[in-house]
Amino acid sequence: GQSLEQPSEVTAVEGAIVQINCTYQTSGFYGLSWYQQHDGGAPTFLSYNALDGLEETGRFSSFLSRSDSYGYLLLQELQMKDSASYFCALSGSARQLTFGSGTQLTVLP
């Protein structure tokens, strides 16, 4: 099977940079995705890494190291609206997702 681990909670102040780590165990996967979910809302796509390295999308960047079974999401210039849950997810052959348990990010003023 597949399993992912990520911290349950992270707190940072507005304007800061925060990194949310994700470690995983799997026999095979196509990529690592990141989704954001606000309270009461639906998950929304943030970033995807098929290959090792860094992918940058505006204030968000994501990193993958297959050799270390590790990835992270980097959020820069934090804003209050970034307070949400962030999920890493392994992507299968049909891009079906296996989600981690989520990290609750709280951004303080």
Add this chain to the structure above:
Amino acid sequence: DAGVIQSPRHEVTEMGQEVTLRCKPISGHDYLFWYRQTMMRGLELLIYFNNNVPIDDSGMPEDRFSAKMPNASFSTLKIQPSEPRDSAVYFCASSFRTALQETQYFGPGTRLLVL
């Protein structure tokens, strides 16, 4: 595009009743996924379809759960009979698989409460 549409948005029912959740994927998408989210189990994949054909239903928890996709524009997830432990948020998501496109688009979810 209206995005993925789910109905109803909220459902309250009594144990033993049949519950039917509905999903309209984004037009042109060839994959449809049903997920369930609870505090205890997080977000878990129940079943997914490709071109209306069920590909993997290993995540369906019990025979009480069934899903269909009669055409490219419509899918249902049925629970019969429902039990209190089925209370959760059920999300439908769709995607169009390409070499570069990895985004799954989630609907707003159906919040199910079984009393």
